[in-house]
Amino acid sequence: MLSQESLKLIDVEVAKYPSDQKQSAVMAALRIAQQEKGWLARETIDAVASYLDMPAIAAFEVASFYNMYDLEPVGEHKITVCTNLPCALSGGVHAADYLKQKLGIEFNETTPDGKFTLKEGECMGACGDAPVLLHNNHKMCSWMTTEKIDQLLADLAK
Amino acid sequence: MSARNLILADLDGDRTWRLQDYLARGGYAALKKIIAESTPPADIIAEVKASVLRGRGGAGFPTGLKWSFMPRSFPGAKYLACNSDEGEPGTFKDRDILRYNPHSVIEGMIIAAYAMGCERGYNYIHGEIFEVYDRFEEALAEARAAGLLGDKILGSDFSFDLFAHHGYGAYICGEETALLESIEGKKGQPRFKPPFPASYGLYGKPTTINNTETFASVPFILRDGGETFLNYGKPNNGGTKLFSISGHVNRPGNYEIELGTPFSELLEMAGGMRGGRKLKGVIPGGSSSPVVPADIMMDCTMDYDSISKAGSMLGSGAVIVMDETTCMVRALERLSYFYFEESCGQCTPCREGTGWLYRVVHRIEHGLGRPDDLDLLNSVTTNIMGRTICALGDAASMPVQSFVKHFGDEFAYHIEHKTCLVPDDVQREGSKIYVGPSC
Numbered sequence: 001m002l003s004q005e006s007l008k009l010i011d012v013e014v015a016k017y018p019s020d021q022k023q024s025a026v027m028a029a030l031r032i033a034q035q036e037k038g039w040l041a042r043e044t045i046d047a048v049a050s051y052l053d054m055p056a057i058a059a060f061e062v063a064s065f066y067n068m069y070d071l072e073p074v075g076e077h078k079i080t081v082c083t084n085l086p087c088a089l090s091g092g093v094h095a096a097d098y099l100k101q102k103l104g105i106e107f108n109e110t111t112p113d114g115k116f117t118l119k120e121g122e123c124m125g126a127c128g129d130a131p132v133l134l135h136n137n138h139k140m141c142s143w144m145t146t147e148k149i150d151q152l153l154a155d156l157a158k
Numbered sequence: 159m160s161a162r163n164l165i166l167a168d169l170d171g172d173r174t175w176r177l178q179d180y181l182a183r184g185g186y187a188a189l190k191k192i193i194a195e196s197t198p199p200a201d202i203i204a205e206v207k208a209s210v211l212r213g214r215g216g217a218g219f220p221t222g223l224k225w226s227f228m229p230r231s232f233p234g235a236k237y238l239a240c241n242s243d244e245g246e247p248g249t250f251k252d253r254d255i256l257r258y259n260p261h262s263v264i265e266g267m268i269i270a271a272y273a274m275g276c277e278r279g280y281n282y283i284h285g286e287i288f289e290v291y292d293r294f295e296e297a298l299a300e301a302r303a304a305g306l307l308g309d310k311i312l313g314s315d316f317s318f319d320l321f322a323h324h325g326y327g328a329y330i331c332g333e334e335t336a337l338l339e340s341i342e343g344k345k346g347q348p349r350f351k352p353p354f355p356a357s358y359g360l361y362g363k364p365t366t367i368n369n370t371e372t373f374a375s376v377p378f379i380l381r382d383g384g385e386t387f388l389n390y391g392k393p394n395n396g397g398t399k400l401f402s403i404s405g406h407v408n409r410p411g412n413y414e415i416e417l418g419t420p421f422s423e424l425l426e427m428a429g430g431m432r433g434g435r436k437l438k439g440v441i442p443g444g445s446s447s448p449v450v451p452a453d454i455m456m457d458c459t460m461d462y463d464s465i466s467k468a469g470s471m472l473g474s475g476a477v478i479v480m481d482e483t484t485c486m487v488r489a490l491e492r493l494s495y496f497y498f499e500e501s502c503g504q505c506t507p508c509r510e511g512t513g514w515l516y517r518v519v520h521r522i523e524h525g526l527g528r529p530d531d532l533d534l535l536n537s538v539t540t541n542i543m544g545r546t547i548c549a550l551g552d553a554a555s556m557p558v559q560s561f562v563k564h565f566g567d568e569f570a571y572h573i574e575h576k577t578c579l580v581p582d583d584v585q586r587e588g589s590k591i592y593v594g595p596s597c
Binding site for chain 1: 344410496593
């Protein structure tokens with residue numbers, strides 16, 4: 001179900017914890033699985049659970065609790081914008097509005113070509129860099145002026 | 159009292175986060191001395207107590223005292239955890255410590271593990287900063303390769319290994335017992351206390367959890383002495399602290415200053431108010447701390463005692479600055495939405511109450527407020543506070559109480575006139591995309 005590369009990465013995570021605590025690696029394993037599959041379908045979550053010898057429901061609880069896991073398909077590029085207060089004071093909402101207008105979608109929507117999904121995020125711990133957005137969960141983009149948003153979207157559309 | 163870099167010392171010029179540069183600026187000297195002299199663990203804890211270092215994550219609990227709670231003669235595993243799950247709106251200091259000086263955290267954790275007899279540690283890193291997690295993993299590899307981590311550290315009998323655990327988006331995991339649940343591979347729902355982590359922590363074993371900045375302060379304390387650290391701050395408020403300044407200032411960012419520095423000086427360091435506009439209010443310690451009106455704030459010094467006297471909390475040192483273009487109802491609405499979204503759902507007063515608070519503030523902001531809404535807000539907060547397992551319910555309530563208390567007129571205006579006291583175009587102009595000169 002998961003690729004050999006993914007399983008290898010999961011093994012590295014498992015090794016961080018005591019040998020009788022494999023479940024500790026579930027967050028990392030779900031992240032790795034999501035990286036491979038794009039999102040977490042029920043059978044992906046089940047595969048992770050079985051690899052870690054834990055109940056499928058326990059893995060699903062984790063996948064549904066933490067908000068960076070996607071339990072539904074998302075576009076090739078998921079863009080999450082922080083609109084929390086500190087960011088909003090320095091243009092977070094304006095940046096989000098600009099993205100909505102450029103992409104022609106609202107939060108939690110995907111462009112018809114499946115390229116972009118837009119999400120509203122909570123505090124990313126980078127308020128001094130506002131406006132801040134995350135690309136596919138792992139790449140943080142700081143000080144996102146409209147020019148930089150244009151550039152980012154152009155680069156990603158290639 | 160002024161700017162002083164102890165935690166982020168000597169990071170200018172070509173100095174990088176790498177091990178060789180950390181060594182060049184005196185890094186790991188404290189650990190090497192401890193190992194060479196086989197310093198008794200009790201002496202280390204005494205030194206930390208002498209520094210009056212207080213937890214930098216928000217609660218301000220004395221670190222040395224916390225360390226002394228760990229059972230010394232406990233047979234079997236003991237754990238150490240670092241709380242880098244920095245998601246309190248306004249807070250972004252731990253990210254910079256981990257980006258620019260990760261070895262200070264590693265060294266602080268090794269010393270802490272030595273003092274408390276922990277064999278293994280985890281640094282829980284906030285989900286949204288994956289690149290920082292990657293870098294921390296690299297720093298760990300450097301430390302292991304240099305014999306600073308792992309079996310028989312620096313040839314001694316002391317062994318300790320440290321690993322990075324990556325979060326994936328849950329504010330509640332910054333609560334220490336939720337963090338432990340999360341490391342165990344579960345939903346991050348806080349545990350009842352007692353038992354406290356020092357007796358029943360990670361995997362049921364004695365565990366101590368400290369904030370990133372707290373650990374990063376430890377090497378200096380052990381190298382230069384607790385008293386030296388204390389003297390950089392003021393009595394009962396030892397040392398320097400990083401303040402994350404966001405909002406309507408000219409240079410948002412992190413500033414390390416001596417505790418006790420006047421707020422006005424800190425504001426000056428951050429370049430003053432954006433566009434020369436007038437200060438309206440400050441949230442001095444992260445979004446959970448009560449908002450303080452401008453005139454009171456301008457008389458405060460930045461330390462635990464002074465901010466507490468002003469009716470708020472120093473918290474994590476996240477200073478959110480709001481100027482006269484800010485609508486306080488809208489500001490609170492956004493914060494209330496955050497707590498509603500992040501409540502873990504375990505305790506009814508918080509799960510239901512945070513939604514209630516958000517919906518009422520939302521309807522006030524959108525012109526649907528009712529005359530008794532302010533009383534309703536206060537009543538909901540008092541029915542949440544003190545009735546939940548963890549502090550998230552209180553954290554959601556304190557902003558509501560303080561915004562209504564200090565800016566009640568603005569809320570009343572909204573309810574009566576169905577519109578903002580601050581015109582919408584003024585708000586938009588005041589909070590448009592702003593990129594300061596430091597970027």
